[in-house]
Amino acid sequence: MEGNDSYVILGTLEAPHNVRLLAFTLCLIVFVASLLANLLVLLSVVVRPQLHKPVYAFMCNLMTADIIGCTVSLPQQLYIFLTGDTRIPRSSCIAQMFSINLFIGIECFALASMSVDRYVAICHPLRYHAIVTGKRTLMAIAAIWGFVGAVLVPLTILVSALKLRDGDRQIQGVICDYMGFVRLSQGDTQLQAVYSTAMVVVLFVVPLLLIAYTYARVIVECARTRRSDFKAKAVNTFLTHFFMLAVFFVAIFLSVLVSRLVKDLQSAQARNMRYAAGFTIFFIPMANVSIYVFRTKELRREMTHCLRAIIPSDFCGARVHKVSAIV
Numbered sequence: 001m002e003g004n005d006s007y008v009i010l011g012t013l014e015a016p017h018n019v020r021l022l023a024f025t026l027c028l029i030v031f032v033a034s035l036l037a038n039l040l041v042l043l044s045v046v047v048r049p050q051l052h053k054p055v056y057a058f059m060c061n062l063m064t065a066d067i068i069g070c071t072v073s074l075p076q077q078l079y080i081f082l083t084g085d086t087r088i089p090r091s092s093c094i095a096q097m098f099s100i101n102l103f104i105g106i107e108c109f110a111l112a113s114m115s116v117d118r119y120v121a122i123c124h125p126l127r128y129h130a131i132v133t134g135k136r137t138l139m140a141i142a143a144i145w146g147f148v149g150a151v152l153v154p155l156t157i158l159v160s161a162l163k164l165r166d167g168d169r170q171i172q173g174v175i176c177d178y179m180g181f182v183r184l185s186q187g188d189t190q191l192q193a194v195y196s197t198a199m200v201v202v203l204f205v206v207p208l209l210l211i212a213y214t215y216a217r218v219i220v221e222c223a224r225t226r227r228s229d230f231k232a233k234a235v236n237t238f239l240t241h242f243f244m245l246a247v248f249f250v251a252i253f254l255s256v257l258v259s260r261l262v263k264d265l266q267s268a269q270a271r272n273m274r275y276a277a278g279f280t281i282f283f284i285p286m287a288n289v290s291i292y293v294f295r296t297k298e299l300r301r302e303m304t305h306c307l308r309a310i311i312p313s314d315f316c317g318a319r320v321h322k323v324s325a326i327v
Contacts, residue, residue: 007087008184009170011275012080014268024081027282031074034285038063038070040303041289047309048302054137056299058117059292061141062110062244066285069103072096073175074282090164093176098156100175100281104252105148105203107284111245112207113140118241119214122234123221151199158192172271173255174278211245240295247287251280 013023045051045060073096080086088096121128159178162185171180178196182189218238222231258277293300 006090007169008090008093009086010080010088011171011173011271012077012086013275014272020081024078027074027078030282030286031070031078034070035067037289038067038285044303044306047306051302054132054134055117057137057141058110058114061144062107062288065103065106065110066288068099070282070285072099077174088176093181094156094160097159097176097178097181098152101152102148105152106144107248108203108207109144109148111248112210113144114241115211115214118237119218122218122237148203151202155195155199158195162189163187172274174275240291243291244288248284251284254280
């Protein structure tokens, strides 16, 4: 028999069965498409020598974080849609919390590292290959993962020590988040609150300041120069990064702000509004890979070559011959 402290309850869409089935179908499509698209990008970068460049290494870092983000969150909601069982074991909730925070932290620093890479490529093109070397790129990626993991481990230990209340176990969201878990706990949580505030500053504010600095430097350089080709390159290069940045922070702020602004927990409509805001996080991986593939011609070309290598040409020819015979 399960102990009193062994599970929590996640939120989900409150709707008739046919609506929940539609939501399950849409989430399944998003999950499979996100996973396959990100894996294809990673495979293309690994096997195609033309993509062995620092910019694509930073992109792969982002895609790896996206894969973690969708695999640790969406399957649980798919299970809830099918079974209606909203309970999740306490240990699984803490593991999901760590993984979601890892996804968000890596995503922030990955976007920051990509902005620095693009800044160097635009403002110091002649020195780019001397500054952004393959070794430094790999060291930067390893440092990001090590730093974010080191920041999250103490918080996970602090959260694991909390004891949940006997009555209320309902997290007001579709994923196990830190604030939702702390609200269900009893006892003093001041230490956890102080550490989480410091963690937010480190994982959000620092990367944002770095991104703002690189954007400002590029804008200053664009204002100084009269070269139209420089301005066109700057806009084209940073536009892709800006789209991904906008998608990520809009989704994060929506999931956070709506849960703070909508205080009515008695109305099913209000609860669904909060849950819908939480679902926006699930679309970040799909949006990132779509933006990058759509905006990068070289990546599309090499992904096409990779797909042709995966799918045998004789198989495609046999399918065409079969269809022609039927017709």
